[in-house]
Amino acid sequence: MDQSKEQRILNSVSYNAVKGDPESVLDCIDNYCSQKEWAMNVGDEKGVILDKVVEEADPTIALEFGTYVGYSAIRIARLLKPNARLLTIEFNPEFASIAREIIEIAGLSEKITIIEGHSQDIIPQLREKYQVDKVDFVFLDHWKERYCPDTILLEECGYLKKGSILLADNIVYPGAPDFVKYIRSHKSFDCTNYPSHLEYMKVEDAMEKAVYMG
Numbered sequence: 246m247d248q249s250k251e252q253r254i255l256n257s258v259s260y261n262a263v264k265g266d267p268e269s270v271l272d273c274i275d276n277y278c279s280q281k282e283w284a285m286n287v288g289d290e291k292g293v294i295l296d297k298v299v300e301e302a303d304p305t306i307a308l309e310f311g312t313y314v315g316y317s318a319i320r321i322a323r324l325l326k327p328n329a330r331l332l333t334i335e336f337n338p339e340f341a342s343i344a345r346e347i348i349e350i351a352g353l354s355e356k357i358t359i360i361e362g363h364s365q366d367i368i369p370q371l372r373e374k375y376q377v378d379k380v381d382f383v384f385l386d387h388w389k390e391r392y393c394p395d396t397i398l399l400e401e402c403g404y405l406k407k408g409s410i411l412l413a414d415n416i417v418y419p420g421a422p423d424f425v426k427y428i429r430s431h432k433s434f435d436c437t438n439y440p441s442h443l444e445y446m447k448v449e450d451a452m453e454k455a456v457y458m459g
C-alpha cells in the first residue's frame with residue numbers, strides 16, 4: 246500500500262534529523278514541506294509568532310488542538326520550563342502515531358502527552374483523567390469551526406484563569422470567522438491579531454491571540 250504524505254515526512258525526519266535535537270526536527274519538516282510536499286504544519290514564519298507567545302505565556306500547562314505530525318507540539322514543548330507539560334489532542338489515529346514517533350526523535354516525549362479523540366469529548370475529561378486544573382496556554386489548530394465552541398467549552402469547564410493565553414492559527418485562511426467575531430466581542434478576552442502567511446506559501450494568513458481577563 247502506498248505510504249501517506251505524513252509517513253514520508255516521518256521518513257525524512259528519521260533519516261535527516263539529529264536525534265534529540267528539536268530544532269533539527271523542525272528544520273527537517275520545514276525543508277521537506279517547502280521543497281517536496283506541502284503540509285499543514287504551522288511552519289517557520291507563523292512558528293516565530295507561536296514561539297513569542299509561548300515565551301510570553303511561559304506556561305506550566307499548555308494545551309494544543311490539532312497535533313497533526315507534531316511540528317507545533319515540538320515548537321511549543323522545546324520552550325517549556327523543566328516541570329511544564331503540553332497536552333495535545335489529535336483525532337486521526339494515523340497522525341497521532343506518526344506524531345508520537347517524530348516527537349520521540351525530537352527527544353520531547355517526556356514533556357508531551359498526545360491524547361487521541363475529539364476535542365469536545367476530551368475537554369470535559371482533562372480535570373479527572375489528566376489532572377488539569379487550569380490551562381496557561383492553548384494553541385487552536387484543529388477544525389476551524391471547532392475553535393469557537395471549544396473556547397466556550399474551556400471557559401464553561403473552568404480551565405481558564407486570569408492571564409490564560411489562547412493563540413489560534415489560520416484566522417484568515419482557511420479562516421475561523423465565527424471564532425474571530427465571538428472572541429473580539431467577548432468582554433473577558435483581550436485580542437491581538439498577527440498578520441502572516443499560510444505555511445510555505447505566499448497566501449495571506451494570520452494568528453489571533455486572546456488573553457483571558459477573568
Ligand SMILES: O=C(NCCCOCn1ccc2cnccc21)c1cc(-c2ccc(F)cc2)cc(O)c1O
Nearest residue numbers: 285310311334335336362363364386387388415419
Ligand atoms: O484544517 C486544518 N487543520 C485542522 C486539521 C484537522 O483537525 C482535526 N482535528 C485535530 C484534532 C482534533 C480534535 N477534535 C476534533 C477535530 C480535530 C488546516 C488546513 C490548512 C489548509 C490551508 C490551505 C489549504 F489549501 C488546505 C488546508 C492549513 C492549516 O494550517 C490548518 O491547520
Ligand SMILES: [Mg+2]
Nearest residue numbers: 287386414415
Ligand atoms: Mg493550522
